[in-house]
Amino acid sequence: MLIGVIADDFTGASDIANTLAKGVAPEGGLRTAQFAGVPNVSADPTLEAGVISLKSRSAPVDEAVADSLAALQWLRDQGCEQIIFKYCSTFDSTRAGNIGPVADALADALDAKGVLVCPAFPTTGRTVYQGHLFVFDRLLSESGMQHHPLTPMTDPDLRRWLGHQTKSKIGHLPLKSVLAGVHETKNILSTEMMKGSRFIVADAVTDDDLLALGETVAGRPLVTGGSGIALGLPRNLIQAGKAKGDGVQYAAVTGPEAILAGSCSGATRGQVALHAKNHPTLAIDVLGVMSGTVTVANLVAFIKANRGLAPLVYSSGTPEEVKDLQSKYGREAVSAKLDELFATTAQQLLKDGYRRIVVAGGETSGAVAKAIAEQLDASAMKIGPEIDPGVPILTLGTDQPVALALKSGNFGAEDFFAKALQMMEDSS
Incomplete structure (x- = not known):
C-alpha cells in the first residue's frame, strides 16, 4: 500500500477513496479500498491505497486523536509512504477541535513539518481564497453551515478557526503563488517552514490548482484536506512507476x-x-x-x-x-x-x-x-x-x-x- 488515508467520517472516506481510485486522465487512479474502522487483519497486498473510515469528526477530542493514531499505525504497518488526514470540504469542526488536535498528533508521529491544509473541492463549489473557505459564491459562515447541528461553522477564515484548535503556527500559500507553478509553491512552503509554520493553509479555486498542490506535496509524509487534495497524488506514484493506474473495477449488483x-x-x-x-x-x-x-x-x-x-x-x-x-x-x-x-x-x-x-x-x-x-x-x-x-x-x-x-x-x-x-x- 502506497497511500493511507485517515478520514474523520464515512461519507468523507468514500469521497476521497473515489478521488484516489478515479485519478486523472491519462494516468488513472489507484487500486483503493475503504475500511469501516481500523482493520484487525492485514490488507490485500494488491491494494495501492487504503482509506480508514473513522467517526472522529464528532467524537471527543481525546478519542478522535487516539483513533486516528491507531489508524496511522495500521497504515504504516501496510507500508504506506504518504498519509492523508481527510476532513470535510466545509472544514466541519468546533472551536475546540477536532481537526487541529488530530493534525498535531499525526504530525508529531510522522515528524512532519510544513503540512498542507486545503479543504477545497471546486467541483462541488468549495474553494479557498485568501485563506477563507467559500461554498460557491458564499463565505462558509453564510452558506447554511452556520446552522449545522453538530459543528456550526461561523468563521470562514481557516487560519483563525484552526488557530483556535492548535498552538502550532499557521502559514498561508496564496493563490498567486499556486498559479505561478510548482517551483514557486515549493519555495513558499520552504519559507513558511523556516518561519516556524507547522500548518500551511493553501488557496485553491480550480482542479488545476489542486493538481499543482498535489505535485508540490509529492513525497511529503503528511497532507491534510478535503478529498480534492488527493486529486493529483495518484499521478505522482504512477509516473514514478510505483502504481499501475487501474483503480476503478466494478461488476453489477442486482437485487432488492x-x-x-x-x-x-x-x-x-x-x-x-x-x-x-x-x-x-x-x-x-x-x-x-x-x-x-x-x-x-x-x-x-x-x-x-x-x-x-x-x-x-x-x-x-x-x-x-x-x-x-x-x-x-x-x-x-x-x-x-x-x-x-x-x-x-x-x-x-x-x-x-x-x-x-x-x-x-x-x-x-x-x-x-x-x-x-x-x-x-x-x-x-x-x-x-x-x-x-x-x-x-x-x-x-x-x-x-x-x-x-x-x-x-x-x-x-x-x-x-x-x-x-x-x-x-x-x-x-
Whole structure:
C-alpha cells in the first residue's frame, strides 16, 4: 500500500477513496479500498491505497486523536509512504477541535513539518481564497453551515478557526503563488517552514490548482484536506512507476433496494422531495423513535411492502425541527438513537436479501456501513464508479456482494437516489 488515508467520517472516506481510485486522465487512479474502522487483519497486498473510515469528526477530542493514531499505525504497518488526514470540504469542526488536535498528533508521529491544509473541492463549489473557505459564491459562515447541528461553522477564515484548535503556527500559500507553478509553491512552503509554520493553509479555486498542490506535496509524509487534495497524488506514484493506474473495477449488483436518509441538510431535503414525487417515502417520527413507538420493524415492513419501487425512509428534518428535538432529548441521544435505528434496519434488510442500499448523511452512513461490515465479516469496501461528484458505489463482500452508496448530506444531484440504484445494476 502506497497511500493511507485517515478520514474523520464515512461519507468523507468514500469521497476521497473515489478521488484516489478515479485519478486523472491519462494516468488513472489507484487500486483503493475503504475500511469501516481500523482493520484487525492485514490488507490485500494488491491494494495501492487504503482509506480508514473513522467517526472522529464528532467524537471527543481525546478519542478522535487516539483513533486516528491507531489508524496511522495500521497504515504504516501496510507500508504506506504518504498519509492523508481527510476532513470535510466545509472544514466541519468546533472551536475546540477536532481537526487541529488530530493534525498535531499525526504530525508529531510522522515528524512532519510544513503540512498542507486545503479543504477545497471546486467541483462541488468549495474553494479557498485568501485563506477563507467559500461554498460557491458564499463565505462558509453564510452558506447554511452556520446552522449545522453538530459543528456550526461561523468563521470562514481557516487560519483563525484552526488557530483556535492548535498552538502550532499557521502559514498561508496564496493563490498567486499556486498559479505561478510548482517551483514557486515549493519555495513558499520552504519559507513558511523556516518561519516556524507547522500548518500551511493553501488557496485553491480550480482542479488545476489542486493538481499543482498535489505535485508540490509529492513525497511529503503528511497532507491534510478535503478529498480534492488527493486529486493529483495518484499521478505522482504512477509516473514514478510505483502504481499501475487501474483503480476503478466494478461488476453489477442486482437485487432488492432501499434508501435510508438521516441528513437534515438542504441538499438532502431537496433530494427527498424530488424522490417522493414518483416513489414511496416514509417520514420517520423522531419523537416516536425516542419513545420507542417507531421501531426497526416499522421501517423494514414499509421497505418490503414497496420492493422494486425504490422506497425511501428518512428523518431529514429542518434545522429548527432538529434543534427542538435536541433541546428536548439532548443532541447525542437523538443522534445515537437514529444511528441505531438505521443500522439495525440495514442489518435486517441484509438478512432479507437486500443488496442495494443508498444512505444519506455522514453519521447515518457510518452507522450503516459499520453494521453491514460486521454482519458480513468483511471490512474492505471496494471502490466502484462515481455516481455524482464525490460519491462512488462501494461493494462489500465476495460471494454475494452488497452495493452501497454513502452520500454526505450536501452532496449529490437532485435525482441522486434513483440514479444511484440504477447505476448499481449497470456494469458498463
